[in-house]
Amino acid sequence: MSAWTKQDLENIAKLAKLAIPEKDIPARLQEFADILKYIEVLNQANIETTQANTQDHLSMYNDEVSTSLPIDAVLQNAVEPESPFFTIPAFIEGGKS
C-alpha cells in the first residue's frame, strides 16, 4: 500500500478509541511505515492452494446451570458501585450533565 497519511492514522485511532497526541504523529507514521514494510515479506508467499484453518478443536460442553459470582464481588472493581449497578458520569446529547 502507499505510505500512511496523518488522516489514515487518525482514522485508525478513532476506530481503536485511542488518542494520538499531535507531537507523536510523525514518529507513529514512521513506525507504521517500517512495520508495514517488514510485513510485506508475506507477499512472497504462494497461498493460492492454501485453505485457512477451520479444524481447530473446540470442546462442546453440556449446558449446565452453575453458581454465578455474587453481584457485590462482580462490582468490587467498579469505579462507583451502587449495588446492584455501577454508575458512570452522565452524558446527555454529547454534553456532560
Added chain:
Amino acid sequence: MSTSEILHSPITELSRKLRKKECTSVELTTAFLNHTKKSNPSLQSFLTIAEESALEQAKKADELLEKNATTHDLCGIPIAIKDIICTKGIKTTAASRILENFVPPFDATVVSHLKQVGSVILGKTNCDEFAMGSSNENSAFANCTNPWNTEYVPGGSSGGSACAVSSRQTPGSLGTDTGGSIRQPASLCGIVGIKPTYGRVSRFGSMAFASSLDQIGPFANTVLDAALILDVISQSCTKDSTYAQKPFIFDQQQICTSIKGKKIGVPWKFVETYANQEVLKNFKDQIDFFTKQGATIETIELPHQHFASACYYIIAPAEASSNLARYDGIRYTLQEGRTESLDQMYVQSRSLGFGEEVKRRILLGTFVLSAGYYDAYYNKAVHIRELIRKDYQDALKKVDAIATPTTPTPAFKLGAKTKNPLEMYHADVFTVGVPLAGNPGLNIPTGFSQNNLPFGLQLVGRPFEEDVLFQLGYAHELEHKWYEKVPTV
C-alpha cells in the same frame, strides 16, 4: 533444612523433604518470601508479594501433610504467578495502568488447580504489559532485570516469572506464551520453561492477548519440576472451549528413559541464518551431545519459517485489538470521567491506561482488520499460518522433535532495543512459529556466553507429546546439571 538448602533445592527434593517431615511448608514459604523481599528491589520480578495469604496456605498444606493424607507432590510448594493470570483476592494488573487496582473476584483455572493440590501462591510476577514484549521493559510499573547481570533484560513477556525462578525467589512459576513469552525468558535466565500444546492448558482466567496463540505454561529449574507443574495445571476445565480435555500425565519413569534411537530434526539453514556465532557454536555442542547419547540427527527444512514473524505481527495484534476492546473505562478499569462525551471517556481512559507498545499493537491490529485491508493483511496471514503449521507437521512425521536455539543472541542490555520495535520483534525469530502451528516447545538451559549470560535450546514436538520433549530435556539435564549454577543476587 537450612535456608540455603531450601532455596537451592528443586521441587522434587522439597516435596520429598516435606513428606519426610524434614521441613514444613511454612518454613519453605518463609524462606522464599524473605529471599524475595530482600532481592526484589534490584530484580523487580514481583509486582505483588502475597505474604499473608501465602503463609495461610502454607499452614493448611502443613495440616494436610501432617495428617499423612495422600497429597500431590506440589502440596506445600510455593509457586509464583504471572500478573496476567487472575488470582482471587490478589491484585492482577497485567502490568498495565488500566488495571492498576484490579482485584479479581475469581481464580484462573490453573490457579484453582494449584490451590486444590495444596500449592502456595507466593505472589504475582512482573511482565510486559498485557504480555506484549520480549524484554519486560513494557511493564507499566518496573523494569525486571536479568539475575545473571542486572544491566540486562530477563526476556519477556514472562520476564518476572523466569527471573524469580532463576534467582531462587520461588522454585516454580507460571507464565504465558503467545510468541515465545515462556521459552525466550527461560532461555535468557537459564532455566526450564515449556509452552504446552495449544489446548493442553485451560486459558480461563488468563487475560487474553491473542486467543488463538496464548498458552499458560510452567517455569522451573529442572525438567521434572516443570513436568510436575504441567500435570497439575493441565487438569480439567469446562470454562474454556479451546481446552482440549487432554491433561498431561506426569510419568517420571517415561521422562527418565534413554533417548537412544530418538530422531531430532535440525533446520540448519534457518538456524544459521539467524543465530549469532556464539549461539550457533553453543547450539552445535548440544547437537553433538544428543548424537553421543544415541539420538539421530537429521537435517530438515522449515521452508516458510522466515514468514513466521511477519505473520505473527499481523495475527497477534489483530486478536489483541479485539480482546483489548473490553478495557473501556466503564466497568472495572481506570476511568477518565472528566470528558465532554461518552466516546471521549473511552478514548481518554484507554489512552491514559495503555502503554506505548499496547497502543502500537491495537492500532496495527485495528488497521489489518479494517475494511479494504483485511484481505491484504489478515486474511493472507491466516493462510500463511497454515503453511507454517504444515512445515512442522511434515517435519515431525520424520523426526520426534525439532531443535533450534531458543534465541538468536543471549540477553541484551536494558534499553538496547526499546527505540526500535522491529528489532525487538526479531528477538522472537526462533520461537514465534511454534504457537502459530500450535505445537509444544520446551526451553532447556545449555550453558553460558563469554559475558556469563545463559544460552538455551528449544525443542519442538508433535501436538500433545510434551513427554518426548521432557525426555530429551531430562537426558540433557542429567549430564549437564546447569541448575546447580545459581546467580548471585
